[in-house]
Amino acid sequence: DVKIGFIVKQPEEPWFQDEWKFADVAAKEKGFTLVKIGAEDGEKVQSAIDNLGAQGAQGFIICTPDVKLGPGIVAKAAANDLKLMTVDDRLVNADGSPIEDVPHMGISATKIGEAVGQSIVDEIKKRGWDMKDVGAIRVSYDQLPTAVDRVEGALSVLKAAGFPEANIFDAPQAKTDTEAALNAATVVLNKNAGIKKWVAVGLNDEAVLGAVRASESVGIPADSMIGVGIGGADSAINEFKKPAPTGFFGTVIISPKRHGYETALNMYEWIANGKEPEKLTLTAGQIALRDNYEQVRKDLGIE
Amino acid sequence: MTSLKKLLLGEQGLVVIFAVAFAVVALTVPNFLTERNMLGLLQSVVTIGIVACTMMFCLASRDFDLSVGSTVAFSGMIAVMASNASGSIVVGLVAALLCGGAVGFVNGLVIARFRINALITTLATMQIVRGFALIASDGRAVGINDPGFYQLALSKFLGIPTPIWVMAIFFIVFGFVLNRTVFGKNTLAIGGNPEASRLAGVDVSSMRIWIFALQGLVCAVAGVLLASRITSGQPNAATGLELSVISACVLGGVSLAGGRAAMTGVIVGVLIMGIAENVMNLLNIQAFYQYVVRGLILLLAVLLDNLRSAAAGRRG
Amino acid sequence: MTSLKKLLLGEQGLVVIFAVAFAVVALTVPNFLTERNMLGLLQSVVTIGIVACTMMFCLASRDFDLSVGSTVAFSGMIAVMASNASGSIVVGLVAALLCGGAVGFVNGLVIARFRINALITTLATMQIVRGFALIASDGRAVGINDPGFYQLALSKFLGIPTPIWVMAIFFIVFGFVLNRTVFGKNTLAIGGNPEASRLAGVDVSSMRIWIFALQGLVCAVAGVLLASRITSGQPNAATGLELSVISACVLGGVSLAGGRAAMTGVIVGVLIMGIAENVMNLLNIQAFYQYVVRGLILLLAVLLDNLRSAAAGRRG
Amino acid sequence: MQDFLEFRAISKGYPGVQALADVSFSVKKGAVHGLMGENGAGKSTLIRVLSGDQSADTGDILIDGKPQRYRSVRDAFEAGVIVIHQELQLVPELTVAENLWLGRFPGKAGVIDRTRLTGVVKEKLAEIGIAIDPAAKVASLSIGERQMVEIAKAVMADARVIALDEPTSSLSSRESEILFALIDRLRAQGKVILYVSHRLDEIFRLCDSLTVLRDGKLAAHHPDISEVTRDQIIAEMVGREISNIWGFRPRERGAVRLEVRDLAGRKLRTPISFSVRQGEILGFFGLIGAGRSEMARLVYGADSRSQGTVSVDGKAVTPDSPPQSIRSGIVLCPEDRKSDGIVQGRNIEENMAISSRRHFSPFGLLQPKKEAELAERFIAKLRVRTPSRKQDIVNLSGGNQQKVILGRWLSEQGVKVLIIDEPTRGIDVGAKSEIYEILYELAGQGMAIVVISSELPEVMGITDRIMVMCEGKVAANIERADFDERRILAAALPDVAPDGANASELPNQQVQSR
Numbered sequence A: 001d002v003k004i005g006f007i008v009k010q011p012e013e014p015w016f017q018d019e020w021k022f023a024d025v026a027a028k029e030k031g032f033t034l035v036k037i038g039a040e041d042g043e044k045v046q047s048a049i050d051n052l053g054a055q056g057a058q059g060f061i062i063c064t065p066d067v068k069l070g071p072g073i074v075a076k077a078a079a080n081d082l083k084l085m086t087v088d089d090r091l092v093n094a095d096g097s098p099i100e101d102v103p104h105m106g107i108s109a110t111k112i113g114e115a116v117g118q119s120i121v122d123e124i125k126k127r128g129w130d131m132k133d134v135g136a137i138r139v140s141y142d143q144l145p146t147a148v149d150r151v152e153g154a155l156s157v158l159k160a161a162g163f164p165e166a167n168i169f170d171a172p173q174a175k176t177d178t179e180a181a182l183n184a185a186t187v188v189l190n191k192n193a194g195i196k197k198w199v200a201v202g203l204n205d206e207a208v209l210g211a212v213r214a215s216e217s218v219g220i221p222a223d224s225m226i227g228v229g230i231g232g233a234d235s236a237i238n239e240f241k242k243p244a245p246t247g248f249f250g251t252v253i254i255s256p257k258r259h260g261y262e263t264a265l266n267m268y269e270w271i272a273n274g275k276e277p278e279k280l281t282l283t284a285g286q287i288a289l290r291d292n293y294e295q296v297r298k299d300l301g302i303e
Numbered sequence B, C: 001m002t003s004l005k006k007l008l009l010g011e012q013g014l015v016v017i018f019a020v021a022f023a024v025v026a027l028t029v030p031n032f033l034t035e036r037n038m039l040g041l042l043q044s045v046v047t048i049g050i051v052a053c054t055m056m057f058c059l060a061s062r063d064f065d066l067s068v069g070s071t072v073a074f075s076g077m078i079a080v081m082a083s084n085a086s087g088s089i090v091v092g093l094v095a096a097l098l099c100g101g102a103v104g105f106v107n108g109l110v111i112a113r114f115r116i117n118a119l120i121t122t123l124a125t126m127q128i129v130r131g132f133a134l135i136a137s138d139g140r141a142v143g144i145n146d147p148g149f150y151q152l153a154l155s156k157f158l159g160i161p162t163p164i165w166v167m168a169i170f171f172i173v174f175g176f177v178l179n180r181t182v183f184g185k186n187t188l189a190i191g192g193n194p195e196a197s198r199l200a201g202v203d204v205s206s207m208r209i210w211i212f213a214l215q216g217l218v219c220a221v222a223g224v225l226l227a228s229r230i231t232s233g234q235p236n237a238a239t240g241l242e243l244s245v246i247s248a249c250v251l252g253g254v255s256l257a258g259g260r261a262a263m264t265g266v267i268v269g270v271l272i273m274g275i276a277e278n279v280m281n282l283l284n285i286q287a288f289y290q291y292v293v294r295g296l297i298l299l300l301a302v303l304l305d306n307l308r309s310a311a312a313g314r315r316g
Numbered sequence D: 001m002q003d004f005l006e007f008r009a010i011s012k013g014y015p016g017v018q019a020l021a022d023v024s025f026s027v028k029k030g031a032v033h034g035l036m037g038e039n040g041a042g043k044s045t046l047i048r049v050l051s052g053d054q055s056a057d058t059g060d061i062l063i064d065g066k067p068q069r070y071r072s073v074r075d076a077f078e079a080g081v082i083v084i085h086q087e088l089q090l091v092p093e094l095t096v097a098e099n100l101w102l103g104r105f106p107g108k109a110g111v112i113d114r115t116r117l118t119g120v121v122k123e124k125l126a127e128i129g130i131a132i133d134p135a136a137k138v139a140s141l142s143i144g145e146r147q148m149v150e151i152a153k154a155v156m157a158d159a160r161v162i163a164l165d166e167p168t169s170s171l172s173s174r175e176s177e178i179l180f181a182l183i184d185r186l187r188a189q190g191k192v193i194l195y196v197s198h199r200l201d202e203i204f205r206l207c208d209s210l211t212v213l214r215d216g217k218l219a220a221h222h223p224d225i226s227e228v229t230r231d232q233i234i235a236e237m238v239g240r241e242i243s244n245i246w247g248f249r250p251r252e253r254g255a256v257r258l259e260v261r262d263l264a265g266r267k268l269r270t271p272i273s274f275s276v277r278q279g280e281i282l283g284f285f286g287l288i289g290a291g292r293s294e295m296a297r298l299v300y301g302a303d304s305r306s307q308g309t310v311s312v313d314g315k316a317v318t319p320d321s322p323p324q325s326i327r328s329g330i331v332l333c334p335e336d337r338k339s340d341g342i343v344q345g346r347n348i349e350e351n352m353a354i355s356s357r358r359h360f361s362p363f364g365l366l367q368p369k370k371e372a373e374l375a376e377r378f379i380a381k382l383r384v385r386t387p388s389r390k391q392d393i394v395n396l397s398g399g400n401q402q403k404v405i406l407g408r409w410l411s412e413q414g415v416k417v418l419i420i421d422e423p424t425r426g427i428d429v430g431a432k433s434e435i436y437e438i439l440y441e442l443a444g445q446g447m448a449i450v451v452i453s454s455e456l457p458e459v460m461g462i463t464d465r466i467m468v469m470c471e472g473k474v475a476a477n478i479e480r481a482d483f484d485e486r487r488i489l490a491a492a493l494p495d496v497a498p499d500g501a502n503a504s505e506l507p508n509q510q511v512q513s514r
């Protein structure tokens, strides 16, 4: 019997739900058991691995709550004699260099951010805005390293395209939900009432959505707002389904299918047939807009 | 001099301190005292403000409710899902109120009838209800089909958005209930001495059930408004709301040991929380430092109030 | 028959109920009663277990500490950073203990001397200390340079990992302190009737300071072990720990109204929390349903205990 | 004998109240000194100043000629002062022994010496004749037993100055005798004892000298008690003469109002039956733990019944809950005012109106004017000493709190049965006679009144009939005409067989037809 664990850092997030769902598909195809465990912090990760060991699993895939947990996870996996693969976030050593022995599939947070930034720059140009008149809301959640990498990635593209640094405003979220982003973004908008055109970036769709709602509540018309989110989950799709376009311009969809299905499959092959997976597989995010999101989703194998 | 002292040390001392602090902030922080910012500030405290109304009753009667955040999220979800399914916003609202009220009622029932510690009970329902919200939506945000739903939050009356009016009405109504009705007085009496109140003929257990049921209903109202503001039902909304609301109440002088509460205090508490966030963002304080500043403001506010009441000779 | 009844309704009734539940789980859940799983289970409750020891004192004296999670994270960070900087693990440990103790001491000082509500004070320090942890590390985890540090958690004695031993020692020591020492009795007395204790000459305010300082120290120990287990100092570690620890204590019969506490109860409470998580994962219960199940277990556990003590005639 | 304890010009004010104004007097070594005065006269405040709990605004305390400068209870204890406060100061969750040692546990290096802990207590309790298990949790003791534990504190600590603030207010005569013997022994050991009481008998039985306080000022100081009379002291206290405190007047007794049949509960196992007629005042007498309070709580529905019925004017009261009882016309004034009576943190007005306001609050809306009127009326009628009706009840003196609770029930409308558990506990002589007057007046209007009291003279003085309880059972039922102190006491004592009066001899009660 093959038993494989799949540990994720935020089990409530739709993204991870989807990863699990696709991993389940692989499990059904190959006839192995998949054990899904949520582990929000380092301590939970440790006990989750112990738990898998106790259940007699042979290996597991993990999206770690923090990449610095690397050495601990590697040691724990070894102690429990479990094969280890990572997804989404790559483990690093104490010195910050990636642990290259552990097979990984993912996409770099910075890369996703850059895709966001690029689509915003393109749209600004298309609308013919002057970057000097445009403000950027940086909905930030800096205690999450991935979040920092994502927004910084997006902003670096903006800056490279000539976006004035002085027009970038920080809107720190107290929590990662839409309401917190909405409240933080409202302050930025009110503080800079002189700026009429805005763009917004954030850690995920919910954060950008908050900025878009804030722009609506202070009366900024939808065509003066370009918000690009990350994830492509239902919050974003709901925006596209609204009868009139909103300031939520697009979202970078990353495919949970590959991340979930392929990692589970690779792990199975590794355990059952001794076929070791690639050390590093990088996937790509794809920008989805109001008029093409269904096609993009289909391309990525969602729905 | 003495009249100033009287003002500061009197019943309304907290309000006076707050007014002074507000004036200082208004004069020193740019962009603070603009109409837009004020409206934004008020809108940002709508959820906390509404829920604080009934949390005040809950604390005043020596109880505790940790399930408010989950109930807000759950009833928001229900409102969206029910109105999507039925095509009628009214059905959605009624469903949300029913669900919120039911959660509160169950809380109250378990706490009052089975005499289970309120902290544990509501900690349990907090998780259960959050679970329900996640299960119902499969962990995803649910979009609103009927744009009319957004109008709940977007519509304005006399230039002020509806949610702020709702909050103001709740403040007035619950302030009245606390001070001018038997219900309010009985709540305070239960908090002061539950056994003595019971022997004085107050039906303590049905009072507690009522208070929790009311809390649930009010959470549902907050949940509906929140869903309308963020144009979707989100199962992860309002996490950690319970602690913010309880802090706002305690800041406003509501005693956790029961028996002491005042609506003006709670309003001030809610506003202090909102202004702190608002000003920190206006001043562009870095995210990590915001934690520290938030904590210090909390401490400072209670410290000031304590000094005041110590000077006034009230006993802790 | 009567002796069974006596057993169930006696002081140790909770332990008996727990033993029965444990037996049922062991027989029905596959892989549960294996040495590996038991060790994993125990390791998973080390942080909660250690912190619960002093939280028990805190609650027993009618206080409340919400800052434990932040303190655990902060002192873990400090341990890692100080030992990285100095190259000596001992320096790191000492620094962590000092910082943890200092946080607790400040909590106690503010609460006891300025008579500020413990909930608000520790809510404030919870944020301030979390802010410090984030600022110190710039929001990122800090890796451990010296692999010797991992040995704190990885080393074993008689086949059992060191953290479990540490937890066991804490259980014994604090159980002794609670029942057999002046400190323990004074704690219970303060919680049971602060006024009477004060009039009997117990130095209530220095007792409270001590209890909080101890809590801080113990959090530091938990933080060091945690950092060692997860091989890094993480500013976001142990969020929400406070509620888990308080639940474990209350489950174990510690009264939030003060004055009632027992070490066996707390141990059982900690184990119930750990077993619930463990079994849910072993049974592969879906994440969303885990919320519901967790809540129900919590309710069931207190309900059972309440029925028991009601039958035993103890008054709520 | 020289002056050992001296108060010099002590003053102490609270917001709105001058609790003590320039009080000076001294007490000799080996003397028991009485302290008397109306409710709110400042007795407890003086004791609190002595104990180090509160500090005086001005003035000095001298012990053995040395001025004391203590800032805390601990300092006072070190100086040899121990105080038994008016309100019980025990920790219910701890055992008797632990309570007695609290603040100075025996042992080395912080580890408690458990053999000494219970051993010494057992010895001391036996020595003073108190039969309480040192290992019992205080929560499981009755009020009276708790009071005895408090008193044992005074013996445990080897103090030079002992102050007792109304120690007998919840003791019955038998326990009081134990206390008196104890005090005699302490006096013989040369201690200084300050004794606060509202009971003149005790004062004359115990004290060598006496001080009377009035409105916080020294009203009289009598270095030798044999030189004063009762009436003189009353006049000094109250400012007027009271000739006969009981003032008993016979009344017409009508039909049966309250009918209790086979009532039993968890703490009162033997079923109990009795009835009270319109206009009748029925007294319940017994020793501590006789079960009178339990009986009253069962009748009122405060504890749930295991069997039996209670009916008022022939109508059964169900379900058994306090609100239901109040609606049916039964009210209970509980014995333990601190835990069951006052609502802490609320003012006098709110404490009074808590139950009766439902009569004049349409749709649950308050009528502040009516509440104020009501409060003012009863503050005046019961002579509650307070700066205003908005005063927090915890700031009142013990006796004044009791008056407010009485006011709560006197203001209730439609009361048919009034049960008062220890009605005059801690109440001064002047107010006592007024309360009795009110009881007669209410009975005259047809109310049935049940008075539970541990003060034999009081039960004998004001009731029409006495039921004596002993160990949870009714031991005797005696009409006023047959009142006899020895007979009542004999019935109350468990070791002596009841003198013939048993349930079969109870007067035949009218059986109500349904």
Ligand SMILES: Nc1ncnc2c1ncn2[C@@H]1O[C@H](COP(=O)(O)OP(=O)(O)OP(=O)(O)O)[C@@H](O)[C@H]1O
Residues within 6 Å of the ligand: D014, D015, D017, D018, D019, D037, D038, D039, D040, D041, D042, D043, D044, D045, D046, D086, D385, D386, D394, D395, D396, D397, D398, D399, D400, D426, D428
């Ligand atoms: N903490 C306080 N705040 C305000 N007033 C107080 C406080 N404590 C006592 N008083 C007032 O001081 C006065 C004296 O009270 P004290 O308790 O000394 O009376 P007492 O002589 O012991 O009366 P009793 O016989 O009823 O016990 C009373 O008027 C009381 O209301």
Ligand SMILES: Nc1ncnc2c1ncn2[C@@H]1O[C@H](COP(=O)(O)OP(=O)(O)OP(=O)(O)O)[C@@H](O)[C@H]1O
Residues within 6 Å of the ligand: D139, D140, D141, D142, D143, D144, D145, D170, D172, D267, D286, D287, D288, D289, D290, D291, D292, D293, D294, D295, D335, D454
């Ligand atoms: N909380 C309690 N738990 C257990 N037993 C109790 C409790 N309270 C009282 N008892 C017991 O119940 C019995 C009846 O006590 P109760 O106080 O009713 O007597 P009483 O006649 O009213 O005397 P008094 O009021 O003067 O003490 C006593 O034996 C007492 O020890």
Ligand SMILES: [Mg+2]
Residues within 6 Å of the ligand: D043, D044, D045, D086, D165, D397, D398, D399
């Ligand atoms: Mg007094």
Ligand SMILES: [Mg+2]
Residues within 6 Å of the ligand: D292, D293, D294, D335, D421
């Ligand atoms: Mg009694």
